[in-house]
Amino acid sequence: MKLKNKVAIVTGAGSGNGRAIALRLFEEGAIVVVADMNEAGANETISQAPEGSKAMVVKVDVTQKDQVDSMVAQTIQEFGKVDILVNNAGIVAFTPFLELDEKEWDKVHDVNLKAPFFCSQAVAKEMIKAGNGGRIINITSVEAHRVVSSSGHCQPHYNSSKGGLHMLTKAIALELSSHGITCNAVAPGVVQTPFTEKGLEIPEVKEWVLERLPVGRIGQPQDVANAVLFLAQDEASYVTGSTLVVDGGWTIH
Structure with missing residues (x-):
């Protein structure tokens, strides 16, 4: 097992990519803190883990610093360390630029950019105390690197939040490198999750996507x-x- 006895926190692990990430880490022997606002979804994730897996559910709003600090403190109290942090929690909104209001702008940036800052800072402090290095992994998006236009408009708040997380990844990596802590990002393209399923069920949407995926x-x-x-x-x-970049070749074009 590649991660035997490593302790990982995965945010947004109650469904979709976050659930798959948590389960993959479980398979490799990690102890996983399944963090999500949806406590029922987090418990469902744990129910799918291999028998004998060690886990803990933490209900958390990662946009709230006090809740993030509590999540990390609970992890340290229960397992004594944090080796891996996966900042997966995120949201997408499709309001066109000219109709976008301040509330929606702030919400997307709070979840997609401020929350990974809170989580990374809190976890990094514990990693440095332990002195054993660590891994911070941010889930960004291909839309951190290119604008995708759909139905005549884009997602400026989503693009900018994920673009900001892309650069935050680099800044954290540079500052924490002397402590043996790495910080990297995974940038997915179109992935079939509960969020995207409805759109992908529309034949013309699915066709439009597949035309842009060299892997087919x-x-x-x-x-x-x-x-x-x-x-x-x-x-x-x-x-x-x-x-x-995990996008089936989308960004090759």
Whole structure:
């Protein structure tokens, strides 16, 4: 097992990519803190873990610093350390630029950018205390690197939040490198999750997506989870400040 006895926190682990990431880490022997606002979803994730897996559910709003600090404190109290943090929690909103209001702008940036800052800072402090290095992995998006236009409009708040997380990844990597802590990102393209399923059920939408995927298939949460697993391993200790794009070739064009 590649992550035996490693302690990981995965945010947004109650469904979709987060669930797949948590389950993949479980499979490799990690102890996983399944963090999500949806406590029922988090418990469902744990119910799917291999028999004998060690886990803890933490109900948390990652946009609230006090709740993030409590999540990390609970992890330390229960398991004594944090080796891996996966900042997966995120939201997407589709309001066009000219109709976008301040409330929605702030909400998207709070979840997609401020929350990973809170979580990374809190966890990094504990990693430095322990002195054993660590792995911070941010889930960004191909839309951190290119604007995708759909139905005549884009997602400026989503693009900018994920673009900000892309650069935050690099800044954290540089500052924490002397402590043996790496910080990298995984940038998924179109992945079939509960969030995207409805759109992908529309034939013309699915066709539009598949036309842009050289590999000829829609991504699955397991594809994202496998990328996270690579970056979480000791074998990836020489990789930091990088982004692993998992998009089926979408950004080749």
